[in-house]
Amino acid sequence: MERHVAVAASDLSNATAFLAHAVRLDDAAVVRVVARADGLIALWTHTxxxxxxxxxxxxxxxxxxxxxxxxxxxxxxxxGIPGEPVDPGFSLDSAWRGALPATVGFRHIDDVPARSVIALARDGARVARDEGSAHGPATGLLDQDVLEVSTDDGAFTAAVTMRSVFALTGMGFIRDANGRAVTETSDADAVAPDEPVRIRMSAAWIRVDARYGSVYQRRHRDLAVTVL
Incomplete structure (x- = not known):
C-alpha cells in the first residue's frame, strides 16, 4: 500500500515547525499523522x-x-515540493504508545491569559535549573499542579500540571506578536495581553489549547487506555 504525507504550501511552515520542536524535545521522536473528518490532517507526538x-x-x-x-x-x-506527497519513511507503528484522545466529549472549563502560562513556564524553568539533574527536571516539579481552573458554576475543575505547561511552550504553541515561538525563557510581555489559552476536559483527558496547537494530559495517570 502506498504511504505518503502531503502538506499544503500554506501550512508547510507550521508542519515543519511542529516536527522541529518535537525533535528538539526528543531526538528519537515519532509522529502520528491522522486524517480528520474535516479534511485536515492531525500531527501528533509524545513530548x-x-x-x-x-x-x-x-x-x-x-x-x-x-x-x-x-x-x-x-x-x-x-x-520536497510544497503541497506534493512525500514518502514518510519506515512505518513505526510499534513505537507509538497508547491510543489517541477521543475527538468529542470535551467540556470547556475556562480560558487563562497566555502570559500567565508563559510566566509559569519561566518560573518552572528556573526551579528546574536549580533543583534538576543531568536527567532533566525533577519528577516532583513536573507532576505539580500549577494551574487550576473551574467552570463558572464550580461544578467542574481542571488542574494543569507543569508537564503540560512545559510541553505547550516547548512545542512553540504560544507565539508573540511577530509570530516567534515563545519559550519558558521569553518575556511574558511579548505575548498580547488578550491572547488566550483555553482549557477543556473530558472523562479521561485535560486539553490545553493555544493558538498554534494543543497538548493533552491524562486526568488519571494510571489510566492505560482510552476509547478512540
Missing part, C-alpha cells in the same frame, strides 16, 4: 513530558493513519 501534543494542518495522508520518524518526515517535507 517527553508524558503529554501528547497535536497540530492540525491542511494536507493528506495515506493510509489514513501513519506513524513515522519525526526527523525523517521533517527532512522529507523540507526537501
Amino acid at each position: 517527553g513530558f508524558e503529554v501528547l501534543a497535536t497540530r492540525a494542518v491542511s494536507g493528506s495522508v495515506a493510509p489514513r493513519d501513519v506513524v513515522c520518524d519525526a526527523s525523517a518526515l521533517h527532512a522529507a517535507l523540507g526537501s
Whole structure:
C-alpha cells in the first residue's frame, strides 16, 4: 500500500515547525499523522513530558493513519515540493504508545491569559535549573499542579500540571506578536495581553489549547487506555 504525507504550501511552515520542536524535545521522536473528518490532517507526538501534543494542518495522508520518524518526515517535507506527497519513511507503528484522545466529549472549563502560562513556564524553568539533574527536571516539579481552573458554576475543575505547561511552550504553541515561538525563557510581555489559552476536559483527558496547537494530559495517570 502506498504511504505518503502531503502538506499544503500554506501550512508547510507550521508542519515543519511542529516536527522541529518535537525533535528538539526528543531526538528519537515519532509522529502520528491522522486524517480528520474535516479534511485536515492531525500531527501528533509524545513530548517527553508524558503529554501528547497535536497540530492540525491542511494536507493528506495515506493510509489514513501513519506513524513515522519525526526527523525523517521533517527532512522529507523540507526537501520536497510544497503541497506534493512525500514518502514518510519506515512505518513505526510499534513505537507509538497508547491510543489517541477521543475527538468529542470535551467540556470547556475556562480560558487563562497566555502570559500567565508563559510566566509559569519561566518560573518552572528556573526551579528546574536549580533543583534538576543531568536527567532533566525533577519528577516532583513536573507532576505539580500549577494551574487550576473551574467552570463558572464550580461544578467542574481542571488542574494543569507543569508537564503540560512545559510541553505547550516547548512545542512553540504560544507565539508573540511577530509570530516567534515563545519559550519558558521569553518575556511574558511579548505575548498580547488578550491572547488566550483555553482549557477543556473530558472523562479521561485535560486539553490545553493555544493558538498554534494543543497538548493533552491524562486526568488519571494510571489510566492505560482510552476509547478512540
